[in-house]
Amino acid sequence: MLPILQIGPLALPVPQLSYLLAFWLGLSLGEKIAVRRGFPPDALFNLSIIGLITGLVFARITYIFQYTGAFIQSPISMFSLNPGLLEPTSGLTFAILGMLIYTRQSKLNLVKTLDALTPVLAVMAIGIALAHIGSGEGFGSETTLPWAINLWGANRHPSQFYELTAAVVILSITITRAKSGWMPGKLFMVFIGCTAGANLFLEAFRGDSNIVLGGLRVGQVLSWLILSAALFGLEFLKRNTHDEGVVNG
Amino acid sequence: MKFLQPISVRLFYTLLLTLGLVWIWLSAVPASTVMNGRISSPQSGFQAPDFTLNTIDGQNIKLSDLRGKAVIVNFWASWCPPCRTEMPALERVYQRYKNNGLVILAVNSTVQDSRKTAQDFVSQNNLNFPVPLDDSGLVTRLYRVQSLPTTFFINADGVIDEIVIGGPMAEALLISRVEKALRMLP
Numbered sequence: 001m002l003p004i005l006q007i008g009p010l011a012l013p014v015p016q017l018s019y020l021l022a023f024w025l026g027l028s029l030g031e032k033i034a035v036r037r038g039f040p041p042d043a044l045f046n047l048s049i050i051g052l053i054t055g056l057v058f059a060r061i062t063y064i065f066q067y068t069g070a071f072i073q074s075p076i077s078m079f080s081l082n083p084g085l086l087e088p089t090s091g092l093t094f095a096i097l098g099m100l101i102y103t104r105q106s107k108l109n110l111v112k113t114l115d116a117l118t119p120v121l122a123v124m125a126i127g128i129a130l131a132h133i134g135s136g137e138g139f140g141s142e143t144t145l146p147w148a149i150n151l152w153g154a155n156r157h158p159s160q161f162y163e164l165t166a167a168v169v170i171l172s173i174t175i176t177r178a179k180s181g182w183m184p185g186k187l188f189m190v191f192i193g194c195t196a197g198a199n200l201f202l203e204a205f206r207g208d209s210n211i212v213l214g215g216l217r218v219g220q221v222l223s224w225l226i227l228s229a230a231l232f233g234l235e236f237l238k239r240n241t242h243d244e245g246v247v248n249g
Numbered sequence: 250m251k252f253l254q255p256i257s258v259r260l261f262y263t264l265l266l267t268l269g270l271v272w273i274w275l276s277a278v279p280a281s282t283v284m285n286g287r288i289s290s291p292q293s294g295f296q297a298p299d300f301t302l303n304t305i306d307g308q309n310i311k312l313s314d315l316r317g318k319a320v321i322v323n324f325w326a327s328w329c330p331p332c333r334t335e336m337p338a339l340e341r342v343y344q345r346y347k348n349n350g351l352v353i354l355a356v357n358s359t360v361q362d363s364r365k366t367a368q369d370f371v372s373q374n375n376l377n378f379p380v381p382l383d384d385s386g387l388v389t390r391l392y393r394v395q396s397l398p399t400t401f402f403i404n405a406d407g408v409i410d411e412i413v414i415g416g417p418m419a420e421a422l423l424i425s426r427v428e429k430a431l432r433m434l435p
Binding site: 003004006013063066067069070071073074076077078080082084085136137139152153197200201203204208209211214215216217220221223224227228231235238 | 258414
């Protein structure tokens, strides 16, 4: 694990670097695929940047509201670059809301927009896995399997590498299928379904799962619900639209 | 899924979701094996490795004796600019919350510092929290400190809640984490 990349006097946090790099690469890939699929790449760029900025700003504002006393004592901290002063759930909610408003204002087709965003999300999933490898988070449960890695004082499933492998496979599927003539929305639904399915399977090998209801892993329950929604979404799309034929690229 | 007829697709989805439920049930964690905090390791969710060190004013301090309190273990050195920058904030937070159950251990990584400059820095800045001296570097290694400053937030059960690598930490971050930890005190 490599939480900090030390280059001379400069200490770079690997997880944050991974997120940043994945966002940039994902956006570049997404724009290329968007051109092939006839989606305006500028709209994808604006959408992603709006999502990023809205998410960060509201994640900080929510955190400030949660700990107002702390910021009254140290108002300058409101502008701190420290990622620990962010509330991620609210950030994500507002990022989605901001993107929805932009989609509506720009009169973009929602399902085609979701398809255009899929490559960005698929590369971000790789970024998350790399961040986990760097920080050691998302570590595996103890095992005696020969490919176990010694981490945090025990031999464990290399769960971060399982996660990375799944993300790479899902990205390959995304890139391959993005060129096909799937009906609008199918690419996004398949991506969500595959990601939820992979997480549902791989969460079982993690050693840091949150537990509910006498031992059930929260991550698995949520993944199952998301997988169900994705399968329902695929059925819904199938009934209401048709495949468009192969996209030339 | 063109090779599957609509009825078969629905059957496949149902089978997939049923298998998912079976997998969730099979991989459920028995209550007795929940590992949170059982193993001692310098990682969030684990028991903070115990150590005993002498402080700068000659007292002996043992981490496990501080169970029941919210503890911040901050690794620092006097030559490290972000460590120096965040120390006044740590002192202000300590003064504000020490009577509510907060303990700050500012472990000087003396193995890569000088005792004299560390002492001068502590007195110049009027730091009142305990400053254990890690002369041998054993505790710095035990906590796998790769970058200074590194700060561990440890709860009343001795479990590491969060690690902040690098600095200087924003004062609001310190206050919010301390208030959260103090709310959890028995």
